[in-house]
Amino acid sequence: MHTTPSPRIAVVGCGYWGSNHARTLAELGALCAVADRHEDRAGALAGQHGVKTVSIDDLLNDGEIDGLVLALPPQYHADMAIAALEAGKHVLVEKPIALSIADARRVVDAASKRPDLVAMTGHVLRFHPAFEALEGLVAAGELGTVRYIHSHRVGLGKFHAENDALWDIAPHDLSLILALTGEKPVSVRGVGSAMLNRLSDFAHLHLQFPGGVRSHVFTSRLNPYRERKLTVIGSKAMAVFDDVAPWNEKLAVYHHKLWEDDNGWQSEMVDPDYADIPDGMPLTRECAHFVDCIRDGTAPRTPVADGLSVIEILSEGTVRHD
Structure with missing residues:
Protein backbone atom coordinates (compact mmCIF):
# COMPACT_ATOMS: atom_id res chain seq x y z
CA MET A 1 0.00 0.00 0.00
CA HIS A 123 -3.45 3.39 -25.38
CA VAL A 124 -6.10 2.04 -23.03
CA LEU A 125 -6.39 -1.48 -24.47
CA ARG A 126 -2.79 -2.18 -23.51
CA PHE A 127 -4.20 -2.31 -19.96
CA HIS A 128 -7.05 -4.72 -20.72
CA PRO A 129 -6.60 -7.85 -18.57
CA ALA A 130 -7.39 -10.06 -21.58
CA PHE A 131 -4.70 -8.42 -23.68
CA GLU A 132 -2.22 -8.64 -20.83
CA ALA A 133 -3.00 -12.37 -20.65
CA LEU A 134 -2.47 -12.64 -24.42
CA GLU A 135 0.90 -10.87 -24.07
CA GLY A 136 1.82 -13.43 -21.43
CA LEU A 137 0.92 -16.34 -23.71
CA VAL A 138 3.03 -14.93 -26.54
CA ALA A 139 5.98 -14.18 -24.25
CA ALA A 140 5.85 -17.67 -22.76
CA GLY A 141 5.85 -19.30 -26.20
CA GLU A 142 2.43 -20.88 -25.67
CA LEU A 143 1.41 -19.98 -29.24
CA GLY A 144 4.79 -20.92 -30.71
CA THR A 145 6.34 -18.58 -33.25
CA VAL A 146 3.92 -15.78 -34.12
CA ARG A 147 3.28 -15.78 -37.88
CA TYR A 148 0.34 -13.46 -38.45
CA ILE A 149 -1.76 -10.95 -36.50
CA HIS A 150 -5.00 -9.49 -37.78
CA SER A 151 -7.55 -7.17 -36.23
CA HIS A 152 -11.10 -6.20 -37.09
CA ARG A 153 -12.52 -3.14 -35.34
CA VAL A 154 -15.76 -2.19 -37.03
CA GLY A 155 -19.07 -0.62 -36.09
CA LEU A 156 -21.46 2.20 -36.88
CA GLY A 157 -20.86 5.82 -36.10
CA LYS A 158 -18.64 8.30 -34.32
CA PHE A 159 -17.94 10.55 -37.27
CA HIS A 160 -15.30 13.16 -36.49
CA ALA A 161 -14.59 16.36 -38.38
CA GLU A 162 -10.81 15.81 -38.42
CA ASN A 163 -10.32 12.04 -37.99
CA ASP A 164 -11.14 9.36 -40.54
CA ALA A 165 -11.75 5.70 -39.64
CA LEU A 166 -8.05 4.91 -39.86
CA TRP A 167 -6.81 7.66 -37.53
CA ASP A 168 -9.70 7.37 -35.10
CA ILE A 169 -9.99 3.59 -34.75
CA ALA A 170 -6.77 1.90 -35.87
CA PRO A 171 -4.49 3.30 -33.11
CA HIS A 172 -6.11 0.87 -30.66
CA ASP A 173 -5.04 -2.20 -32.60
CA LEU A 174 -1.75 -0.83 -33.84
CA SER A 175 -0.65 -0.26 -30.26
CA LEU A 176 -1.51 -3.90 -29.45
CA ILE A 177 0.25 -5.26 -32.53
CA LEU A 178 3.39 -3.23 -31.82
CA ALA A 179 3.40 -4.51 -28.25
CA LEU A 180 3.12 -8.14 -29.38
CA THR A 181 5.77 -7.91 -32.09
CA GLY A 182 8.14 -5.68 -30.14
CA GLU A 183 9.30 -3.98 -33.33
CA LYS A 184 8.30 -1.45 -35.95
CA PRO A 185 7.11 -2.61 -39.40
CA VAL A 186 9.41 -2.38 -42.39
CA SER A 187 6.50 -2.15 -44.81
CA VAL A 188 3.11 -0.46 -44.51
CA ARG A 189 0.44 -0.45 -47.20
CA GLY A 190 -2.91 1.21 -46.68
CA VAL A 191 -6.14 1.62 -48.63
CA GLY A 192 -9.09 3.75 -47.51
CA SER A 193 -12.55 4.36 -48.92
CA ALA A 194 -14.64 7.48 -48.34
CA MET A 195 -18.40 6.95 -48.61
CA LEU A 196 -19.96 9.93 -46.82
CA ASN A 197 -17.49 12.75 -47.36
CA ARG A 198 -13.78 13.35 -47.93
CA LEU A 199 -12.75 11.26 -44.90
CA SER A 200 -12.33 7.50 -45.21
CA ASP A 201 -15.02 5.43 -43.54
CA PHE A 202 -13.23 2.13 -44.28
CA ALA A 203 -9.51 1.45 -44.06
CA HIS A 204 -7.18 -1.53 -44.50
CA LEU A 205 -3.57 -1.61 -43.38
CA HIS A 206 -1.12 -4.33 -44.30
CA LEU A 207 2.07 -4.53 -42.26
CA GLN A 208 5.27 -6.54 -42.54
CA PHE A 209 7.73 -6.77 -39.65
CA PRO A 210 11.47 -7.47 -39.77
CA GLY A 211 11.09 -10.64 -37.70
CA GLY A 212 8.79 -12.14 -40.32
CA VAL A 213 5.40 -11.39 -38.77
CA ARG A 214 2.77 -10.08 -41.15
CA SER A 215 -0.36 -8.29 -40.08
CA HIS A 216 -3.48 -6.56 -41.30
CA VAL A 217 -5.85 -4.11 -39.66
CA PHE A 218 -9.40 -3.48 -40.87
CA THR A 219 -11.39 -0.56 -39.49
CA SER A 220 -14.83 0.73 -40.40
CA ARG A 221 -17.38 3.17 -39.00
CA LEU A 222 -20.04 2.21 -41.58
CA ASN A 223 -20.61 -1.37 -40.53
CA PRO A 224 -24.00 -2.85 -39.58
CA TYR A 225 -22.57 -4.86 -36.66
CA ARG A 226 -19.96 -4.24 -33.96
CA GLU A 227 -16.77 -6.32 -33.88
CA ARG A 228 -13.62 -5.90 -31.80
CA LYS A 229 -11.28 -8.83 -32.49
CA LEU A 230 -7.52 -9.28 -32.45
CA THR A 231 -6.31 -12.66 -33.71
CA VAL A 232 -2.80 -14.04 -33.32
CA ILE A 233 -1.73 -17.00 -35.46
CA GLY A 234 1.19 -18.96 -34.06
CA SER A 235 3.02 -22.11 -35.09
CA LYS A 236 1.59 -24.05 -32.11
CA ALA A 237 -1.76 -22.38 -31.42
CA MET A 238 -4.03 -19.47 -32.29
CA ALA A 239 -5.60 -16.93 -29.95
CA VAL A 240 -8.46 -14.44 -30.27
CA PHE A 241 -8.96 -11.41 -28.01
CA ASP A 242 -12.64 -10.55 -28.52
CA ASP A 243 -13.61 -7.43 -26.61
CA VAL A 244 -17.31 -7.85 -27.47
CA ALA A 245 -17.50 -11.38 -26.00
CA PRO A 246 -18.62 -12.08 -22.42
CA TRP A 247 -15.84 -11.60 -19.88
CA ASN A 248 -15.16 -15.32 -19.46
CA GLU A 249 -14.77 -15.66 -23.24
CA LYS A 250 -12.63 -12.57 -23.91
CA LEU A 251 -9.51 -14.61 -24.72
CA ALA A 252 -9.92 -17.88 -26.62
CA VAL A 253 -6.99 -20.17 -27.42
CA TYR A 254 -7.35 -22.70 -30.24
CA HIS A 255 -5.09 -25.73 -30.49
CA HIS A 256 -6.23 -26.72 -33.95
CA LYS A 257 -4.26 -29.59 -35.45
CA LEU A 258 -2.39 -29.09 -38.71
CA TRP A 259 -0.33 -31.68 -40.54
CA GLU A 260 0.98 -32.49 -44.00
CA ASP A 261 0.61 -35.88 -45.68
CA ASP A 262 0.54 -37.25 -49.19
CA ASN A 263 -2.70 -35.38 -49.84
CA GLY A 264 -1.27 -32.02 -48.79
CA TRP A 265 -2.05 -29.98 -45.70
CA GLN A 266 -4.82 -31.28 -43.42
CA SER A 267 -6.53 -29.73 -40.41
CA GLU A 268 -8.74 -30.69 -37.50
CA MET A 269 -10.64 -28.04 -35.55
CA VAL A 270 -11.07 -28.25 -31.78
CA ASP A 271 -13.10 -26.24 -29.30
CA PRO A 272 -11.32 -23.24 -27.80
CA ASP A 273 -9.86 -23.04 -24.34
CA TYR A 274 -10.87 -19.82 -22.60
CA ALA A 275 -8.24 -18.11 -20.50
CA ASP A 276 -9.10 -17.13 -16.93
CA ILE A 277 -9.11 -13.33 -17.01
CA PRO A 278 -8.97 -11.33 -13.77
CA ASP A 279 -11.47 -8.54 -13.26
CA GLY A 280 -10.42 -4.97 -13.97
CA MET A 281 -11.54 -2.08 -16.14
CA PRO A 282 -8.86 -1.05 -18.67
CA THR A 302 2.97 3.27 -22.96
CA PRO A 303 5.35 6.23 -23.36
CA VAL A 304 4.71 8.96 -25.90
CA ALA A 305 7.32 7.23 -28.10
CA ASP A 306 4.71 4.48 -28.58
CA GLY A 307 2.28 7.13 -29.76
CA LEU A 308 4.86 8.33 -32.29
CA SER A 309 5.30 4.79 -33.63
CA VAL A 310 1.56 4.56 -34.23
CA ILE A 311 1.50 7.97 -35.95
CA GLU A 312 4.32 6.87 -38.26
CA ILE A 313 2.31 3.83 -39.35
CA LEU A 314 -0.89 5.83 -39.79
CA SER A 315 0.91 8.46 -41.87
CA GLU A 316 2.45 5.86 -44.16
CA GLY A 317 -0.82 3.96 -44.39
CA THR A 318 -2.82 6.96 -45.61
CA VAL A 319 -0.87 7.27 -48.88
CA ARG A 320 -3.43 5.38 -50.96
CA HIS A 321 -7.18 6.03 -51.01
CA ASP A 322 -9.83 4.92 -53.46
Missing part, protein backbone atom coordinates in the same frame (compact mmCIF):
# COMPACT_ATOMS: atom_id res chain seq x y z
CA HIS A 2 1.26 3.47 -0.91
CA THR A 3 1.87 5.81 2.00
CA THR A 4 2.78 8.85 -0.09
CA PRO A 5 -0.03 11.22 -1.14
CA SER A 6 -1.65 10.69 -4.51
CA PRO A 7 -0.55 13.11 -7.22
CA ARG A 8 -3.11 15.77 -8.13
CA ILE A 9 -4.37 15.35 -11.68
CA ALA A 10 -6.45 17.70 -13.84
CA VAL A 11 -8.45 16.50 -16.83
CA VAL A 12 -8.33 18.82 -19.81
CA GLY A 13 -11.31 18.26 -22.09
CA CYS A 14 -14.69 17.41 -20.56
CA GLY A 15 -16.28 15.57 -23.46
CA TYR A 16 -17.25 11.90 -23.43
CA TRP A 17 -13.81 10.40 -22.89
CA GLY A 18 -12.56 13.22 -20.69
CA SER A 19 -15.59 12.68 -18.45
CA ASN A 20 -14.66 9.01 -18.17
CA HIS A 21 -11.13 9.96 -17.16
CA ALA A 22 -12.47 12.42 -14.59
CA ARG A 23 -14.79 9.84 -13.04
CA THR A 24 -12.03 7.24 -12.92
CA LEU A 25 -9.44 9.58 -11.41
CA ALA A 26 -12.00 10.75 -8.85
CA GLU A 27 -12.55 7.12 -7.84
CA LEU A 28 -8.79 6.77 -7.44
CA GLY A 29 -8.65 9.90 -5.28
CA ALA A 30 -6.40 11.73 -7.75
CA LEU A 31 -8.72 14.20 -9.51
CA CYS A 32 -8.18 17.81 -8.42
CA ALA A 33 -9.55 19.90 -11.31
CA VAL A 34 -11.12 19.91 -14.76
CA ALA A 35 -10.79 22.33 -17.66
CA ASP A 36 -12.65 22.87 -20.90
CA ARG A 37 -13.12 25.80 -23.24
CA HIS A 38 -16.86 25.38 -22.61
CA GLU A 39 -17.10 26.70 -19.06
CA ASP A 40 -20.59 25.31 -18.47
CA ARG A 41 -19.47 21.80 -19.38
CA ALA A 42 -16.42 22.04 -17.12
CA GLY A 43 -18.54 23.42 -14.30
CA ALA A 44 -21.06 20.59 -14.53
CA LEU A 45 -18.33 17.94 -14.44
CA ALA A 46 -16.50 19.67 -11.61
CA GLY A 47 -19.72 19.74 -9.62
CA GLN A 48 -20.21 16.00 -10.07
CA HIS A 49 -16.85 15.26 -8.49
CA GLY A 50 -16.43 18.12 -6.06
CA VAL A 51 -13.34 19.61 -7.70
CA LYS A 52 -12.48 23.02 -9.06
CA THR A 53 -12.55 24.29 -12.61
CA VAL A 54 -9.44 25.89 -14.05
CA SER A 55 -9.19 27.88 -17.23
CA ILE A 56 -6.91 26.39 -19.84
CA ASP A 57 -4.77 29.55 -19.62
CA ASP A 58 -4.25 29.06 -15.87
CA LEU A 59 -3.64 25.31 -15.90
CA LEU A 60 0.08 25.43 -16.51
CA ASN A 61 0.76 27.93 -13.71
CA ASP A 62 -1.34 26.17 -11.09
CA GLY A 63 1.07 24.82 -8.47
CA GLU A 64 -1.61 22.53 -7.03
CA ILE A 65 -1.71 20.48 -10.23
CA ASP A 66 0.94 17.77 -10.67
CA GLY A 67 -0.22 16.24 -13.93
CA LEU A 68 -2.67 16.56 -16.80
CA VAL A 69 -4.78 14.11 -18.74
CA LEU A 70 -5.35 15.55 -22.21
CA ALA A 71 -8.60 14.38 -23.81
CA LEU A 72 -8.91 17.12 -26.40
CA PRO A 73 -9.63 17.08 -30.12
CA PRO A 74 -6.41 15.51 -31.42
CA GLN A 75 -5.28 18.56 -33.36
CA TYR A 76 -4.64 20.25 -29.99
CA HIS A 77 -2.83 17.39 -28.25
CA ALA A 78 0.73 18.07 -29.37
CA ASP A 79 0.93 21.76 -28.46
CA MET A 80 -0.81 21.24 -25.13
CA ALA A 81 1.38 18.27 -24.20
CA ILE A 82 4.55 20.20 -25.00
CA ALA A 83 3.38 23.22 -23.02
CA ALA A 84 2.54 20.99 -20.06
CA LEU A 85 5.95 19.31 -20.08
CA GLU A 86 7.71 22.64 -20.35
CA ALA A 87 5.68 23.81 -17.35
CA GLY A 88 6.81 20.79 -15.32
CA LYS A 89 3.55 18.82 -15.49
CA HIS A 90 3.26 15.08 -16.00
CA VAL A 91 1.02 14.23 -18.98
CA LEU A 92 -1.16 11.42 -20.22
CA VAL A 93 -2.07 12.27 -23.83
CA GLU A 94 -5.03 10.53 -25.40
CA LYS A 95 -4.57 8.91 -28.79
CA PRO A 96 -3.60 10.06 -31.30
CA ILE A 97 -1.00 12.25 -29.64
CA ALA A 98 -0.78 14.35 -32.82
CA LEU A 99 -1.99 14.44 -36.41
CA SER A 100 1.45 14.46 -38.03
CA ILE A 101 4.79 12.74 -37.55
CA ALA A 102 6.48 16.11 -37.08
CA ASP A 103 4.16 17.10 -34.23
CA ALA A 104 4.40 13.67 -32.59
CA ARG A 105 8.20 13.94 -32.69
CA ARG A 106 7.96 17.35 -31.05
CA VAL A 107 6.09 15.73 -28.17
CA VAL A 108 8.68 12.95 -27.85
CA ASP A 109 11.51 15.51 -27.98
CA ALA A 110 9.87 17.59 -25.25
CA ALA A 111 9.49 14.47 -23.10
CA SER A 112 13.15 13.53 -23.63
CA LYS A 113 14.19 16.92 -22.22
CA ARG A 114 12.23 16.22 -19.02
CA PRO A 115 13.12 12.66 -17.97
CA ASP A 116 11.87 13.52 -14.48
CA LEU A 117 8.31 13.75 -15.83
CA VAL A 118 5.91 11.02 -16.90
CA ALA A 119 4.86 11.41 -20.55
CA MET A 120 2.38 8.68 -21.41
CA THR A 121 0.16 7.82 -24.36
CA GLY A 122 -3.47 6.83 -23.74
CA LEU A 283 -9.34 2.69 -18.07
CA THR A 284 -9.08 2.25 -14.31
CA ARG A 285 -5.89 0.25 -14.73
CA GLU A 286 -4.46 2.82 -17.15
CA CYS A 287 -5.21 5.78 -14.88
CA ALA A 288 -3.88 3.91 -11.84
CA HIS A 289 -0.69 3.17 -13.78
CA PHE A 290 -0.30 6.87 -14.63
CA VAL A 291 -0.77 7.80 -10.96
CA ASP A 292 1.68 5.11 -9.82
CA CYS A 293 4.33 6.19 -12.34
CA ILE A 294 4.12 9.78 -11.07
CA ARG A 295 4.22 8.71 -7.43
CA ASP A 296 6.99 6.12 -7.81
CA GLY A 297 9.08 7.82 -10.50
CA THR A 298 8.81 4.84 -12.85
CA ALA A 299 8.59 4.79 -16.64
CA PRO A 300 5.13 4.24 -18.17
CA ARG A 301 4.35 1.11 -20.14
Whole structure:
Protein backbone atom coordinates (compact mmCIF):
# COMPACT_ATOMS: atom_id res chain seq x y z
CA MET A 1 0.00 0.00 0.00
CA HIS A 2 1.26 3.47 -0.91
CA THR A 3 1.87 5.81 2.00
CA THR A 4 2.78 8.85 -0.09
CA PRO A 5 -0.03 11.22 -1.14
CA SER A 6 -1.65 10.69 -4.51
CA PRO A 7 -0.55 13.11 -7.22
CA ARG A 8 -3.11 15.77 -8.13
CA ILE A 9 -4.37 15.35 -11.68
CA ALA A 10 -6.45 17.70 -13.84
CA VAL A 11 -8.45 16.50 -16.83
CA VAL A 12 -8.33 18.82 -19.81
CA GLY A 13 -11.31 18.26 -22.09
CA CYS A 14 -14.69 17.41 -20.56
CA GLY A 15 -16.28 15.57 -23.46
CA TYR A 16 -17.25 11.90 -23.43
CA TRP A 17 -13.81 10.40 -22.89
CA GLY A 18 -12.56 13.22 -20.69
CA SER A 19 -15.59 12.68 -18.45
CA ASN A 20 -14.66 9.01 -18.17
CA HIS A 21 -11.13 9.96 -17.16
CA ALA A 22 -12.47 12.42 -14.59
CA ARG A 23 -14.79 9.84 -13.04
CA THR A 24 -12.03 7.24 -12.92
CA LEU A 25 -9.44 9.58 -11.41
CA ALA A 26 -12.00 10.75 -8.85
CA GLU A 27 -12.55 7.12 -7.84
CA LEU A 28 -8.79 6.77 -7.44
CA GLY A 29 -8.65 9.90 -5.28
CA ALA A 30 -6.40 11.73 -7.75
CA LEU A 31 -8.72 14.20 -9.51
CA CYS A 32 -8.18 17.81 -8.42
CA ALA A 33 -9.55 19.90 -11.31
CA VAL A 34 -11.12 19.91 -14.76
CA ALA A 35 -10.79 22.33 -17.66
CA ASP A 36 -12.65 22.87 -20.90
CA ARG A 37 -13.12 25.80 -23.24
CA HIS A 38 -16.86 25.38 -22.61
CA GLU A 39 -17.10 26.70 -19.06
CA ASP A 40 -20.59 25.31 -18.47
CA ARG A 41 -19.47 21.80 -19.38
CA ALA A 42 -16.42 22.04 -17.12
CA GLY A 43 -18.54 23.42 -14.30
CA ALA A 44 -21.06 20.59 -14.53
CA LEU A 45 -18.33 17.94 -14.44
CA ALA A 46 -16.50 19.67 -11.61
CA GLY A 47 -19.72 19.74 -9.62
CA GLN A 48 -20.21 16.00 -10.07
CA HIS A 49 -16.85 15.26 -8.49
CA GLY A 50 -16.43 18.12 -6.06
CA VAL A 51 -13.34 19.61 -7.70
CA LYS A 52 -12.48 23.02 -9.06
CA THR A 53 -12.55 24.29 -12.61
CA VAL A 54 -9.44 25.89 -14.05
CA SER A 55 -9.19 27.88 -17.23
CA ILE A 56 -6.91 26.39 -19.84
CA ASP A 57 -4.77 29.55 -19.62
CA ASP A 58 -4.25 29.06 -15.87
CA LEU A 59 -3.64 25.31 -15.90
CA LEU A 60 0.08 25.43 -16.51
CA ASN A 61 0.76 27.93 -13.71
CA ASP A 62 -1.34 26.17 -11.09
CA GLY A 63 1.07 24.82 -8.47
CA GLU A 64 -1.61 22.53 -7.03
CA ILE A 65 -1.71 20.48 -10.23
CA ASP A 66 0.94 17.77 -10.67
CA GLY A 67 -0.22 16.24 -13.93
CA LEU A 68 -2.67 16.56 -16.80
CA VAL A 69 -4.78 14.11 -18.74
CA LEU A 70 -5.35 15.55 -22.21
CA ALA A 71 -8.60 14.38 -23.81
CA LEU A 72 -8.91 17.12 -26.40
CA PRO A 73 -9.63 17.08 -30.12
CA PRO A 74 -6.41 15.51 -31.42
CA GLN A 75 -5.28 18.56 -33.36
CA TYR A 76 -4.64 20.25 -29.99
CA HIS A 77 -2.83 17.39 -28.25
CA ALA A 78 0.73 18.07 -29.37
CA ASP A 79 0.93 21.76 -28.46
CA MET A 80 -0.81 21.24 -25.13
CA ALA A 81 1.38 18.27 -24.20
CA ILE A 82 4.55 20.20 -25.00
CA ALA A 83 3.38 23.22 -23.02
CA ALA A 84 2.54 20.99 -20.06
CA LEU A 85 5.95 19.31 -20.08
CA GLU A 86 7.71 22.64 -20.35
CA ALA A 87 5.68 23.81 -17.35
CA GLY A 88 6.81 20.79 -15.32
CA LYS A 89 3.55 18.82 -15.49
CA HIS A 90 3.26 15.08 -16.00
CA VAL A 91 1.02 14.23 -18.98
CA LEU A 92 -1.16 11.42 -20.22
CA VAL A 93 -2.07 12.27 -23.83
CA GLU A 94 -5.03 10.53 -25.40
CA LYS A 95 -4.57 8.91 -28.79
CA PRO A 96 -3.60 10.06 -31.30
CA ILE A 97 -1.00 12.25 -29.64
CA ALA A 98 -0.78 14.35 -32.82
CA LEU A 99 -1.99 14.44 -36.41
CA SER A 100 1.45 14.46 -38.03
CA ILE A 101 4.79 12.74 -37.55
CA ALA A 102 6.48 16.11 -37.08
CA ASP A 103 4.16 17.10 -34.23
CA ALA A 104 4.40 13.67 -32.59
CA ARG A 105 8.20 13.94 -32.69
CA ARG A 106 7.96 17.35 -31.05
CA VAL A 107 6.09 15.73 -28.17
CA VAL A 108 8.68 12.95 -27.85
CA ASP A 109 11.51 15.51 -27.98
CA ALA A 110 9.87 17.59 -25.25
CA ALA A 111 9.49 14.47 -23.10
CA SER A 112 13.15 13.53 -23.63
CA LYS A 113 14.19 16.92 -22.22
CA ARG A 114 12.23 16.22 -19.02
CA PRO A 115 13.12 12.66 -17.97
CA ASP A 116 11.87 13.52 -14.48
CA LEU A 117 8.31 13.75 -15.83
CA VAL A 118 5.91 11.02 -16.90
CA ALA A 119 4.86 11.41 -20.55
CA MET A 120 2.38 8.68 -21.41
CA THR A 121 0.16 7.82 -24.36
CA GLY A 122 -3.47 6.83 -23.74
CA HIS A 123 -3.45 3.39 -25.38
CA VAL A 124 -6.10 2.04 -23.03
CA LEU A 125 -6.39 -1.48 -24.47
CA ARG A 126 -2.79 -2.18 -23.51
CA PHE A 127 -4.20 -2.31 -19.96
CA HIS A 128 -7.05 -4.72 -20.72
CA PRO A 129 -6.60 -7.85 -18.57
CA ALA A 130 -7.39 -10.06 -21.58
CA PHE A 131 -4.70 -8.42 -23.68
CA GLU A 132 -2.22 -8.64 -20.83
CA ALA A 133 -3.00 -12.37 -20.65
CA LEU A 134 -2.47 -12.64 -24.42
CA GLU A 135 0.90 -10.87 -24.07
CA GLY A 136 1.82 -13.43 -21.43
CA LEU A 137 0.92 -16.34 -23.71
CA VAL A 138 3.03 -14.93 -26.54
CA ALA A 139 5.98 -14.18 -24.25
CA ALA A 140 5.85 -17.67 -22.76
CA GLY A 141 5.85 -19.30 -26.20
CA GLU A 142 2.43 -20.88 -25.67
CA LEU A 143 1.41 -19.98 -29.24
CA GLY A 144 4.79 -20.92 -30.71
CA THR A 145 6.34 -18.58 -33.25
CA VAL A 146 3.92 -15.78 -34.12
CA ARG A 147 3.28 -15.78 -37.88
CA TYR A 148 0.34 -13.46 -38.45
CA ILE A 149 -1.76 -10.95 -36.50
CA HIS A 150 -5.00 -9.49 -37.78
CA SER A 151 -7.55 -7.17 -36.23
CA HIS A 152 -11.10 -6.20 -37.09
CA ARG A 153 -12.52 -3.14 -35.34
CA VAL A 154 -15.76 -2.19 -37.03
CA GLY A 155 -19.07 -0.62 -36.09
CA LEU A 156 -21.46 2.20 -36.88
CA GLY A 157 -20.86 5.82 -36.10
CA LYS A 158 -18.64 8.30 -34.32
CA PHE A 159 -17.94 10.55 -37.27
CA HIS A 160 -15.30 13.16 -36.49
CA ALA A 161 -14.59 16.36 -38.38
CA GLU A 162 -10.81 15.81 -38.42
CA ASN A 163 -10.32 12.04 -37.99
CA ASP A 164 -11.14 9.36 -40.54
CA ALA A 165 -11.75 5.70 -39.64
CA LEU A 166 -8.05 4.91 -39.86
CA TRP A 167 -6.81 7.66 -37.53
CA ASP A 168 -9.70 7.37 -35.10
CA ILE A 169 -9.99 3.59 -34.75
CA ALA A 170 -6.77 1.90 -35.87
CA PRO A 171 -4.49 3.30 -33.11
CA HIS A 172 -6.11 0.87 -30.66
CA ASP A 173 -5.04 -2.20 -32.60
CA LEU A 174 -1.75 -0.83 -33.84
CA SER A 175 -0.65 -0.26 -30.26
CA LEU A 176 -1.51 -3.90 -29.45
CA ILE A 177 0.25 -5.26 -32.53
CA LEU A 178 3.39 -3.23 -31.82
CA ALA A 179 3.40 -4.51 -28.25
CA LEU A 180 3.12 -8.14 -29.38
CA THR A 181 5.77 -7.91 -32.09
CA GLY A 182 8.14 -5.68 -30.14
CA GLU A 183 9.30 -3.98 -33.33
CA LYS A 184 8.30 -1.45 -35.95
CA PRO A 185 7.11 -2.61 -39.40
CA VAL A 186 9.41 -2.38 -42.39
CA SER A 187 6.50 -2.15 -44.81
CA VAL A 188 3.11 -0.46 -44.51
CA ARG A 189 0.44 -0.45 -47.20
CA GLY A 190 -2.91 1.21 -46.68
CA VAL A 191 -6.14 1.62 -48.63
CA GLY A 192 -9.09 3.75 -47.51
CA SER A 193 -12.55 4.36 -48.92
CA ALA A 194 -14.64 7.48 -48.34
CA MET A 195 -18.40 6.95 -48.61
CA LEU A 196 -19.96 9.93 -46.82
CA ASN A 197 -17.49 12.75 -47.36
CA ARG A 198 -13.78 13.35 -47.93
CA LEU A 199 -12.75 11.26 -44.90
CA SER A 200 -12.33 7.50 -45.21
CA ASP A 201 -15.02 5.43 -43.54
CA PHE A 202 -13.23 2.13 -44.28
CA ALA A 203 -9.51 1.45 -44.06
CA HIS A 204 -7.18 -1.53 -44.50
CA LEU A 205 -3.57 -1.61 -43.38
CA HIS A 206 -1.12 -4.33 -44.30
CA LEU A 207 2.07 -4.53 -42.26
CA GLN A 208 5.27 -6.54 -42.54
CA PHE A 209 7.73 -6.77 -39.65
CA PRO A 210 11.47 -7.47 -39.77
CA GLY A 211 11.09 -10.64 -37.70
CA GLY A 212 8.79 -12.14 -40.32
CA VAL A 213 5.40 -11.39 -38.77
CA ARG A 214 2.77 -10.08 -41.15
CA SER A 215 -0.36 -8.29 -40.08
CA HIS A 216 -3.48 -6.56 -41.30
CA VAL A 217 -5.85 -4.11 -39.66
CA PHE A 218 -9.40 -3.48 -40.87
CA THR A 219 -11.39 -0.56 -39.49
CA SER A 220 -14.83 0.73 -40.40
CA ARG A 221 -17.38 3.17 -39.00
CA LEU A 222 -20.04 2.21 -41.58
CA ASN A 223 -20.61 -1.37 -40.53
CA PRO A 224 -24.00 -2.85 -39.58
CA TYR A 225 -22.57 -4.86 -36.66
CA ARG A 226 -19.96 -4.24 -33.96
CA GLU A 227 -16.77 -6.32 -33.88
CA ARG A 228 -13.62 -5.90 -31.80
CA LYS A 229 -11.28 -8.83 -32.49
CA LEU A 230 -7.52 -9.28 -32.45
CA THR A 231 -6.31 -12.66 -33.71
CA VAL A 232 -2.80 -14.04 -33.32
CA ILE A 233 -1.73 -17.00 -35.46
CA GLY A 234 1.19 -18.96 -34.06
CA SER A 235 3.02 -22.11 -35.09
CA LYS A 236 1.59 -24.05 -32.11
CA ALA A 237 -1.76 -22.38 -31.42
CA MET A 238 -4.03 -19.47 -32.29
CA ALA A 239 -5.60 -16.93 -29.95
CA VAL A 240 -8.46 -14.44 -30.27
CA PHE A 241 -8.96 -11.41 -28.01
CA ASP A 242 -12.64 -10.55 -28.52
CA ASP A 243 -13.61 -7.43 -26.61
CA VAL A 244 -17.31 -7.85 -27.47
CA ALA A 245 -17.50 -11.38 -26.00
CA PRO A 246 -18.62 -12.08 -22.42
CA TRP A 247 -15.84 -11.60 -19.88
CA ASN A 248 -15.16 -15.32 -19.46
CA GLU A 249 -14.77 -15.66 -23.24
CA LYS A 250 -12.63 -12.57 -23.91
CA LEU A 251 -9.51 -14.61 -24.72
CA ALA A 252 -9.92 -17.88 -26.62
CA VAL A 253 -6.99 -20.17 -27.42
CA TYR A 254 -7.35 -22.70 -30.24
CA HIS A 255 -5.09 -25.73 -30.49
CA HIS A 256 -6.23 -26.72 -33.95
CA LYS A 257 -4.26 -29.59 -35.45
CA LEU A 258 -2.39 -29.09 -38.71
CA TRP A 259 -0.33 -31.68 -40.54
CA GLU A 260 0.98 -32.49 -44.00
CA ASP A 261 0.61 -35.88 -45.68
CA ASP A 262 0.54 -37.25 -49.19
CA ASN A 263 -2.70 -35.38 -49.84
CA GLY A 264 -1.27 -32.02 -48.79
CA TRP A 265 -2.05 -29.98 -45.70
CA GLN A 266 -4.82 -31.28 -43.42
CA SER A 267 -6.53 -29.73 -40.41
CA GLU A 268 -8.74 -30.69 -37.50
CA MET A 269 -10.64 -28.04 -35.55
CA VAL A 270 -11.07 -28.25 -31.78
CA ASP A 271 -13.10 -26.24 -29.30
CA PRO A 272 -11.32 -23.24 -27.80
CA ASP A 273 -9.86 -23.04 -24.34
CA TYR A 274 -10.87 -19.82 -22.60
CA ALA A 275 -8.24 -18.11 -20.50
CA ASP A 276 -9.10 -17.13 -16.93
CA ILE A 277 -9.11 -13.33 -17.01
CA PRO A 278 -8.97 -11.33 -13.77
CA ASP A 279 -11.47 -8.54 -13.26
CA GLY A 280 -10.42 -4.97 -13.97
CA MET A 281 -11.54 -2.08 -16.14
CA PRO A 282 -8.86 -1.05 -18.67
CA LEU A 283 -9.34 2.69 -18.07
CA THR A 284 -9.08 2.25 -14.31
CA ARG A 285 -5.89 0.25 -14.73
CA GLU A 286 -4.46 2.82 -17.15
CA CYS A 287 -5.21 5.78 -14.88
CA ALA A 288 -3.88 3.91 -11.84
CA HIS A 289 -0.69 3.17 -13.78
CA PHE A 290 -0.30 6.87 -14.63
CA VAL A 291 -0.77 7.80 -10.96
CA ASP A 292 1.68 5.11 -9.82
CA CYS A 293 4.33 6.19 -12.34
CA ILE A 294 4.12 9.78 -11.07
CA ARG A 295 4.22 8.71 -7.43
CA ASP A 296 6.99 6.12 -7.81
CA GLY A 297 9.08 7.82 -10.50
CA THR A 298 8.81 4.84 -12.85
CA ALA A 299 8.59 4.79 -16.64
CA PRO A 300 5.13 4.24 -18.17
CA ARG A 301 4.35 1.11 -20.14
CA THR A 302 2.97 3.27 -22.96
CA PRO A 303 5.35 6.23 -23.36
CA VAL A 304 4.71 8.96 -25.90
CA ALA A 305 7.32 7.23 -28.10
CA ASP A 306 4.71 4.48 -28.58
CA GLY A 307 2.28 7.13 -29.76
CA LEU A 308 4.86 8.33 -32.29
CA SER A 309 5.30 4.79 -33.63
CA VAL A 310 1.56 4.56 -34.23
CA ILE A 311 1.50 7.97 -35.95
CA GLU A 312 4.32 6.87 -38.26
CA ILE A 313 2.31 3.83 -39.35
CA LEU A 314 -0.89 5.83 -39.79
CA SER A 315 0.91 8.46 -41.87
CA GLU A 316 2.45 5.86 -44.16
CA GLY A 317 -0.82 3.96 -44.39
CA THR A 318 -2.82 6.96 -45.61
CA VAL A 319 -0.87 7.27 -48.88
CA ARG A 320 -3.43 5.38 -50.96
CA HIS A 321 -7.18 6.03 -51.01
CA ASP A 322 -9.83 4.92 -53.46
